[in-house]
Amino acid sequence: MQRLSTSDKDFARKFNRVVNERRESDADIAQTVRDILARVKARGDEAVADYTSRFDRYTLATDADWIISREACKIAFDALDPELRKALELAASRIRTYHEAQLPADRDYRDDTGVRLGARWNPVDAAGLYVPGGRAAYPSSLLMNAIPARVAGVERLVIATPTPKGEVNDLVLAAAHLAGVDEIWRVGGAQAIAALAYGTDRISPVDVITGPGNAWVAEAKRQLYGVVGIDMVAGPSEILVIADGKNDADWIAADLLSQAEHDPSSQSILITDDPVFAERVEDRVDVQCALLSTSKVARQSWDDNGVIIHVNSLDEAPALANRLAAEHVELAVDDPDALFSRLRHAGSVFLGRYTPEAVGDYVAGPNHVLPTGRRARFSSGLSVLDFMKRTSFISLDESSIAAIGPAAVALAEVEGLPAHANSVKVRLK
Amino acid sequence: MQRLSTSDKDFARKFNRVVNERRESDADIAQTVRDILARVKARGDEAVADYTSRFDRYTLATDADWIISREACKIAFDALDPELRKALELAASRIRTYHEAQLPADRDYRDDTGVRLGARWNPVDAAGLYVPGGRAAYPSSLLMNAIPARVAGVERLVIATPTPKGEVNDLVLAAAHLAGVDEIWRVGGAQAIAALAYGTDRISPVDVITGPGNAWVAEAKRQLYGVVGIDMVAGPSEILVIADGKNDADWIAADLLSQAEHDPSSQSILITDDPVFAERVEDRVDVQCALLSTSKVARQSWDDNGVIIHVNSLDEAPALANRLAAEHVELAVDDPDALFSRLRHAGSVFLGRYTPEAVGDYVAGPNHVLPTGRRARFSSGLSVLDFMKRTSFISLDESSIAAIGPAAVALAEVEGLPAHANSVKVRLK
Incomplete structure (x- = not known):
């Protein structure tokens, strides 16, 4: 100290x-992660099963090996000690309420030149949540990641989590039931992130990956940023x-x-x-x-x-x-x-x-997934916005293109983009 | 076709x-970019000047070589053809109006258990905008990047732009004057992104880097994501x-x-x-x-x-x-x-x-910096939010910690985090 x-x-x-x-950690794991991503991209489930056997000592053979069923999650939830169940329910309910108020408003208006403008928000189609095994397998983290996705309106909510030697964490299963998760894959590490991002025969790809993980998971997310959306480098x-x-x-x-x-x-x-x-x-x-x-x-x-x-x-x-x-x-x-x-x-x-x-x-109620390592200078905690995106829109008519079109033509021409200018000019009388 | x-x-x-x-582009430029970033991080301005001489055939020696002054930008703006100036001003004003409505609202409320909750938005301290040289040096892009940053309230707005063989683009200077940019550095490529992210003796680091660029610039931004915020992989x-x-x-x-x-x-x-x-x-x-x-x-x-x-x-x-x-x-x-x-x-x-x-x-009015390559599945166009971040907050008193504290204790204990539980228990009577 x-x-x-x-x-x-x-x-x-x-x-x-x-x-x-x-x-x-200063260890250079970037190359190892690059290799894992490339191999999962090329060989899919076979590579995932291979790494899982090697790193988690768990065999992915039959369908049942790959997935934890929603029934298993319900059983784990029902078996919870009542006090603990109430605590989880209180947490889930308060997290949900806080995040519901984050839902962004659409815009749709006409300005004084008659141009209609606005923006609409939509959820991503599918989100993947990583849940670590071992020391950091926290049901609270599952709620903090899954609930904002659900509130955002994400249709398909997928968890990937390692089950070393086949061991599952009942609390995580119970939380998955409470949050309403759709699929749980028994896959961890960089290979799980690769499978979620690229998709395999078994695992359909997702659009956004969030959730904590070890250095390999974090590096895999960093490398796949752009292929999918990610929450933050943690x-x-x-x-x-x-x-x-x-x-x-x-x-x-x-x-x-x-x-x-x-x-x-x-x-x-x-x-x-x-x-x-x-x-x-x-x-x-x-x-x-x-x-x-x-x-x-x-x-x-x-x-x-x-x-x-x-x-x-x-x-x-x-x-x-x-x-x-x-x-x-x-x-x-x-x-x-x-x-x-x-x-x-x-x-x-x-x-x-x-x-x-x-x-x-x-x-x-507020999210506990927060920027670390001085990243609060430029980034925010996890929110429903991480599972949504905005589409802007523009609508002109004959009179409004006459009002603002000529300025677009002038700028396009000076930027050396004649086809841009043309596309406006043909619509001006 | x-x-x-x-x-x-x-x-x-x-x-x-x-x-x-x-x-x-499939060319493997990742390693080249990694080398450039490492060299600029280690050797600062000297490395930047070296790369600029090599790639842009431009010598950075005296102070005046490094910077384009705000006076030069004003001169370029005043020299604009009047029609073009009006077009730029119309663009700037419409972009500003559209983006002002994106400013997010803070939250601050007390819920029914007496817990005070909310979130406050703040701008980042400094933003760096990359403006490419050559074919893609568009004054419109400068406005689309700089105005949202200004609207967000960013205090220090910095441009990095290559000036190959010393050539500057007067339109970009004029747009920089109109948008109110604070510093323009005559540096381009991955070396510019590295200088903005890590800082050098001359160039103070920024918190967010946005703006278009070639494959090297895009890869540099991707690699530095997490050290700084970036707009998107374009x-x-x-x-x-x-x-x-x-x-x-x-x-x-x-x-x-x-x-x-x-x-x-x-x-x-x-x-x-x-x-x-x-x-x-x-x-x-x-x-x-x-x-x-x-x-x-x-x-x-x-x-x-x-x-x-x-x-x-x-x-x-x-x-x-x-x-x-x-x-x-x-x-x-x-x-x-x-x-x-x-x-x-x-x-x-x-x-x-x-x-x-x-x-x-x-x-x-809406931003023209938009997600490409199917990334609209999970990401949005540039907005004032890219230059801001949210701080959530929580305030409990003796009675509200009594209401929700015991649930936190139960969850902390089951997650094997006794110090978490303690920090709540000591405050419960």
């Missing part, structure tokens, strides 16, 4: 290093907590650890104007961490990537926060809105002392 | 080939004209040629239910094409990529159009809205007989 202070002489240099440090996640000395150190320590326990490459940063409070938080992180079943991961993340920044006044915090453009920002102060109004770059903001980031991971 | 008919026995196979044919452009036999064959031929003259890899497709009309259009394409100064390009595009599809009824057209997901779709029929209501995948639609696609390239 690093301790910085804006009063330090070399603060700018040290802070720049925090901002620019790549926490992503990296290790991060939290920035901006807190004054009036907070309970235990609460803030818990928040920092909630990010640290995700992955050794996660990052938790505290900005505070109270150095005594900072020390108390540090102590409480140590105490709480030792008690966690995830302590090994959390410890490594905090030791390697944790940062505590002391500022002379919280007034300095928004400028630092905008540089960090963090995925999650907590504003644990009396008047969070004053700070929030000065934040320009953040994935999601948690206002006030009673809003731990974890409520946003599960039940608040 | 290919002639197909839905009555042909092997129509499905032939049409599939039209849909799936890659018209993009390929050769295309038009689909759906027309009945009541059209003037000369008008439709002009429209097909307006796309064909862009590039040999452009594609023009006509769907009609009238085989006699189709033949007339084919004749008029030949006659008009011969008269164009761009005839060589247009001829090659039409010969290589042109398609005329005969359908038994225009009722069959929307399904074919949705498969093609074309950048531009003209509906030259009496009741275009009936067909339009069945189109799900298209970049921009031109309704009725008096709406040639070229009006959309210049003066209609």
